[in-house]
Amino acid sequence: MKSAALYLATVLIWGSTWLAIEFQLGDVAVEISLFYRFAIAAILMWAFVLFKNLPMRYSWRDHGFFTLLALFNFGLNYLTLYWAQNYLSSAMASIAFSMLLVMNIINTRLFFSKPIAKRIYVGALLGVLGIASLFWPQIQQFDLSNGTLVGLLLALSGTFVASLGNMISVRNSQRDIGVMQGNAWGMLYSAIGLAVYVLISDVQLTFTAPASYWVSLLYLAIFGTVIAFACYFALLKNIGPERASYVIVLFPLVAVVLSTLFEGFEWQTNTFIGFSLVLFGNAIVLTPTQRIKAFFATRNSLQNRSVPS
Structure with missing residues (x-):
């Protein structure tokens, strides 16, 4: 029951953060x-x-990687994804971000020489076909000035950067x-880096924004960043990374439902096809081949029992 509660909290929070980001855009610089x-x-x-009295002293080399973690996981990726949502609905951005699962597996192979199972190629192909289906109307009218395609490229770029950050976390x-501890240092360095950028750029620090901005900001900082990560890390410990990673498959469902209710997201035929392909592809990536074979073996066994002799 505890793991189920943690799982549900992670999916609902991370699924809803995409809509919360929408309230961050427009009045205050990203x-x-x-x-x-x-x-x-x-x-x-x-x-x-x-409070937990956790060890926080590390080598200068480790602090270099904390800085990279801040850049990839808590800085550039979020900046790019926020920009993407200037062009995309929260639903479309969240679906594009779900490709993180495939990118993580490929980067794990490149950086840590971990072999890639054959089913990963199938899942990746379905994911790419799903993204192509979702954005097919824009792809047919390919134009770099097309806002939707710009948003897609930004979302996928931010997802790739986030994957690099995940590799730093693995290291x-x-x-x-x-x-x-690593995230505490990474978030600190991210905040410092963003503060320096704000000071040396033309971006103006502002505190005038609607109440919806401040409510969504607190939600993103407290729930979307601190609590959701804490729940996810607890899941990693309780049920393992493979099963915990299914949150990446499920949170787009939450994002799409919320976008449909509050943003007027409209479902088209290509939307149904693309969304289904992305979810199915990610599910294949996360499901070991042995489990798939066992599922079909069990189903065939049940079917054979139901046939009268």
Whole structure:
């Protein structure tokens, strides 16, 4: 029951953050919004690790990787995804981001020489076909000035950057660096980096925004960044990374439902086909071949029993 509650919380929170991001766009510069978000998250994360008295001293080399983690996982990827949602609905952005699963597997092969199972190629192909189906009307009228295609390219770029950040996280884990400690340093460096960028750029620090902006900001910082990560890390410990990774398959469902209800997201034939292909492809990627064979073997056995002799 505890794992089920953690799983449900992670899916619902991360699925809803895409809609919350919509309230961050327009009134305040994206860079400022991200600075606020990660400054709040860093304060909360550091309060947690200090309260738990977790070890926080690491080598200069490790701090170099914490800086890369900040750039890839808590900086550039979010910045790119926020930009993407200037052109895409929260539903479309979340579906594009679900390709993170395939990118993680490919990058794990490139950086850590982990072999890729044959089913991964099938799942990846279905995912690519799904994305192509979702954006088929724009692909047919290919034009770099097309806002939707720009949004897609930004979303996929942000997803790839996030995957690189995940590889940094894997490296840190192999060095026996706690996930909470690594993220605390990463969020701190991200907040500092964004603050420096704001200071040297023409972006103006502003505190005038609608109440919806501040509510969504607190939701993204507290729930979307701190609580959701804490739930996900607890799942990794309780049920393992393979089963926990199914959140990547499920949270687009939440995002699409919320976008349909609150953004007027319209379902077309290509939307149904593309969404189904992406979800099915990710499910294949996450399901071991042995489990697939066992499923069909069990089904055939039941069918044979039901046939009268």
